[in-house]
Amino acid sequence: MINRRQWLYGMGLIAGCGSQVGKATGTAAKNEVPAATKPAPLELSQYEPRSMLHVRESYVERSKFPGIDFHTHISVSTKSEKGVALSPDRQYLGTPQELLAVMDRKNIRAMVNLTGGYEAGLADTVTKYDRAYPGRFYTFTEPSYSRFKEPNYPTLQAQAIERAHRDGARGLKILKTLGLYLRENITSGTLVKIDDARFDPMWDACGQLKIPVAIHISDPVAFFTPTDRFNERYEELNNHPDWSFYGGDFPSNAELIAARDRMIARHPNTQFVTLHVGNFAEDLQNVSENLDRFPNMSVDIAARIGELGRQPVTARKFFDKYQDRILFGTDATPHGDQYPQQVFNDQLYEIYYRFLETNDEYFDYAPAKIPPQGRWRIYGIQLPDTILRKVYFENAARLLRL
Numbered sequence: 001m002i003n004r005r006q007w008l009y010g011m012g013l014i015a016g017c018g019s020q021v022g023k024a025t026g027t028a029a030k031n032e033v034p035a036a037t038k039p040a041p042l043e044l045s046q047y048e049p050r051s052m053l054h055v056r057e058s059y060v061e062r063s064k065f066p067g068i069d070f071h072t073h074i075s076v077s078t079k080s081e082k083g084v085a086l087s088p089d090r091q092y093l094g095t096p097q098e099l100l101a102v103m104d105r106k107n108i109r110a111m112v113n114l115t116g117g118y119e120a121g122l123a124d125t126v127t128k129y130d131r132a133y134p135g136r137f138y139t140f141t142e143p144s145y146s147r148f149k150e151p152n153y154p155t156l157q158a159q160a161i162e163r164a165h166r167d168g169a170r171g172l173k174i175l176k177t178l179g180l181y182l183r184e185n186i187t188s189g190t191l192v193k194i195d196d197a198r199f200d201p202m203w204d205a206c207g208q209l210k211i212p213v214a215i216h217i218s219d220p221v222a223f224f225t226p227t228d229r230f231n232e233r234y235e236e237l238n239n240h241p242d243w244s245f246y247g248g249d250f251p252s253n254a255e256l257i258a259a260r261d262r263m264i265a266r267h268p269n270t271q272f273v274t275l276h277v278g279n280f281a282e283d284l285q286n287v288s289e290n291l292d293r294f295p296n297m298s299v300d301i302a303a304r305i306g307e308l309g310r311q312p313v314t315a316r317k318f319f320d321k322y323q324d325r326i327l328f329g330t331d332a333t334p335h336g337d338q339y340p341q342q343v344f345n346d347q348l349y350e351i352y353y354r355f356l357e358t359n360d361e362y363f364d365y366a367p368a369k370i371p372p373q374g375r376w377r378i379y380g381i382q383l384p385d386t387i388l389r390k391v392y393f394e395n396a397a398r399l400l401r402l
């Protein structure tokens with residue numbers, strides 16, 4: 001990675017950088033801009049341009065139809081190492097009361113908490129949320145990677161899914177741990193592939209129990225390229241260097257997607273919700289080809305309206321064609337203020353509603369001063385009511401068998 005200062009300098013963020021500056025010598029010196037008035041180079045992090053565009057600004061306070069937020073993180077593992085969650089115990093990020101207040105204001109009927117853990121942690125989460133507030137929270141289970149080294153892990157993990165289902169889990173969540181962090185010796189050794197046969201019984205168990213698998217693999221494709229001046233998510237990667245999967249022994253984005261596709265192809269009776277627009281929102285052509293190929297595949301839109309909204313024409317066609325297989329989700333994380341694109345608050349939902357329901361132009365995709373996932377703005381796609389109903393509620397309700 002190049003030095004941050006070198007890069008900011010190289011950006012040419014020097015307001016009014018004229019052709020005369022620094023060019024004159026000797027006798028022409030009088031034509032130079034006096035040193036005192038020369039604009040100083042501007043730090044990229046300090047650049048906050050204000051749009052001069054005058055266009056309509058809609059305020060959508062509540063979704064037009066009640067919604068299920070299919071992708072949230074209300075609880076997380078209390079212990080992880082090198083990207084692998086190692087404890088079933090949960091840390092709770094928001095109380096049901098504070099979540100319900102926002103949900104009621106924003107017309108969110110239910111939140112799906114994907115990171116519900118397993119064993120006692122899962123049962124505890126289901127008791128605190130799902131059972132205490134029926135119909136408002138649904139919890140998913142996760143694999144217990146800490147047992148990965150046990151010789152009969154494939155069977156154990158399939159049985160763990162059955163137990164989780166009995167304990168109230170409504171689906172299985174796979175974090176990008178599988179493919180990018182889990183290794184042969186759990187946190188060391190070679191990376192385990194997404195289509196590793198040791199997980200086959202787990203995928204089949206979900207199919208037999210008719211619970212969906214919500215799977216996140218890979219990341220924005222820019223995270224797999226160098227963090228340099230050509231990277232469209234330079235600032236984000238510069239702020240979070242550990243998010244880069246460039247180099248080392250990491251597979252490419254294409255390899256991760258290919259492994260996931262081989263796995264989905266082997267389990268036609270299991271429903272897969274490939275999160276973050278199939279983890280390839282930058283290439284809806286790829287996502288479309290996979291949706292055409294796999295009838296058991298759906299997508300959610302969590303944390304990807306920044307991508308969808310910068311290609312509104314293509315995105316609108318995508319929603320039209322796959323209206324029965326796109327789920328509303330935000331990746332909302334209570335008190336996740338350091339990641340504005342997924343902080344659980346009123347503003348976040350209002351932005352999603354504005355994107356889905358209006359044809360407003362050129363607005364921020366996250367409640368943040370500087371766009372956190374790349375410096376651009378988005379356009380609304382104004383979906384018709386029939387599609388809105390499906391995306392907000394019906395598609396998720398069908399998969400969750402509500």
Ligand SMILES: [Zn+2]
Pocket residue numbers: 071073331
């Ligand atoms: Zn997530």
